[in-house]
Amino acid sequence: MWYGLRLRHHGSMARIKDVVFDCRHPASLARFWAAVLDDHEVAPYDEAELERLREEGIDDPEDDPAVLLQGRPGVSPRLFFQLVPEGKTVKNRVHLDLLSDDLDAEVKRLTGLGARVVETYEDWVVLADPEGNEFCLQGP
Template sequence: MARIRDLVIDCRHPAPLARFWAAVLEDYRVAPYDEAELARLRAIGVDDPEDDPSVLLEPRAGGRPRIFFTAVPEPKSVKNRVHLDLDADDFAAELDRLAGLGAAQVAEHEDLVVLADPEGNEFCLVRDPATG
């Protein structure tokens, strides 16, 4: 049986988008750059991790899925075919927090709010019917 190993998100600027998602997702962090990773980047002509063409977001406790933000040349042009659904203990507070991080509200429905990250990738914040 197959298992999810990684989620890969195409984007224009991986480093800032990875930092956005690390702030959004409580159990994830941008993977630290050790000397071996910095040497790998230098070998492909990248001197600054800010210009890394594929930035890894990893679960703080290890495991999967890992999330890669990978540079692609073309801009996002249509609705995502896959998106994340998030929830939170305090829906209203989380909606405010996400907006403060740079998420834009796209649409509101009875059970969820559709948001977009700084590069326009849609994701949803789902209301828990028990807490509203």
């Protein structure tokens, strides 16, 4: 059993850098998740990043094929939203679990942002973001 097992390792170990979402419109999905998570925001576009986009033929950050959602200092992982040609067709194999002090109020807030309820259980709710990616919201 791996739960609670911590192996001693000498040297460098892998660490989570980003959680990546494949999606049809990275900018709008990143804004949705920035509104969901109060400790993350869409990374600002400086002039160098805007120039890089222009060199790729992209004049508007709204059309950026890869949008970063960064946490406040010390908050990780980052969330990355990348454009893919295909839509979501099956259940997620990995999903985020979120906590809330007021489950009912948070479900109402998230559905107001564009999430939809997939299933409701006694102390948690499965929701889907605007592109259908499932995530769970658990109460206190």
